[in-house]
Amino acid sequence: MEWNETIIGELKALWAEGLSTAEIGRRLGISKNAVVGKAHRLDLSPRPSPIRRTDRPQGAQAPAPRVTGPTLAPLPSGPQTIAAPTAPAATTVSPVAIKPVAPRRLAAVAPAAVARVSACCWPVGEPGKPGFHFCDGAAVAGKPYCAEHAQLAYVKIRDRREDAA
Structure with a gap:
C-alpha cells in the first residue's frame, strides 16, 4: 500500500x-x-477507548481520582525521640461480665509423630478412571517418590565418553 x-x-x-x-x-x-x-x-488525535465509558448508569459513583506523586509524608531526618506510651484510662467492669476460663493444656506430642513421613506421589492408572490412585508408599527423604518410583523418575546421566567409544 x-x-x-x-x-x-x-x-x-x-x-x-x-x-x-x-x-x-x-x-x-x-x-x-x-x-x-x-x-x-500523522499524530492524529487518539480515539476514545471503547472500554472506558463516559455515560454511567444512575446511582453509579465516579471513579476515585488517581493519585500521582508520593502518598506518604517524607521521613524526617536527624535523630528522633519516641514518646513512651501512656497507660490507658482505668475502666470499671462489673464482676458479672467477667467469666473465668479454665486453662487449656496442650497435648503432648511424641518426637516421632512430629517428623512427618510423606507419601509417594507416583500416579497409578489413568486419571479420571475408577482405579486411579497414587502409590502412597513411604517417600525417600527429599524426593516426592518411594525408592522404586524414584529409580524410574530420576535417571542418571550417562558419561559422554561412553558414547564416543
Whole structure:
C-alpha cells in the first residue's frame, strides 16, 4: 500500500468524523492496523477507548481520582525521640461480665509423630478412571517418590565418553 496525499486526506477526514479504525480501513480498502499505524505517524488525535465509558448508569459513583506523586509524608531526618506510651484510662467492669476460663493444656506430642513421613506421589492408572490412585508408599527423604518410583523418575546421566567409544 502506498500512501499518497489523496488517501492521507481521506484518512484524516474519516478520522475527524469519528469512524472506527476498522470502518476507515474498509472504506479505504486497507487493513485496520495500517490505519492505526498511519494515524499514529500523522499524530492524529487518539480515539476514545471503547472500554472506558463516559455515560454511567444512575446511582453509579465516579471513579476515585488517581493519585500521582508520593502518598506518604517524607521521613524526617536527624535523630528522633519516641514518646513512651501512656497507660490507658482505668475502666470499671462489673464482676458479672467477667467469666473465668479454665486453662487449656496442650497435648503432648511424641518426637516421632512430629517428623512427618510423606507419601509417594507416583500416579497409578489413568486419571479420571475408577482405579486411579497414587502409590502412597513411604517417600525417600527429599524426593516426592518411594525408592522404586524414584529409580524410574530420576535417571542418571550417562558419561559422554561412553558414547564416543
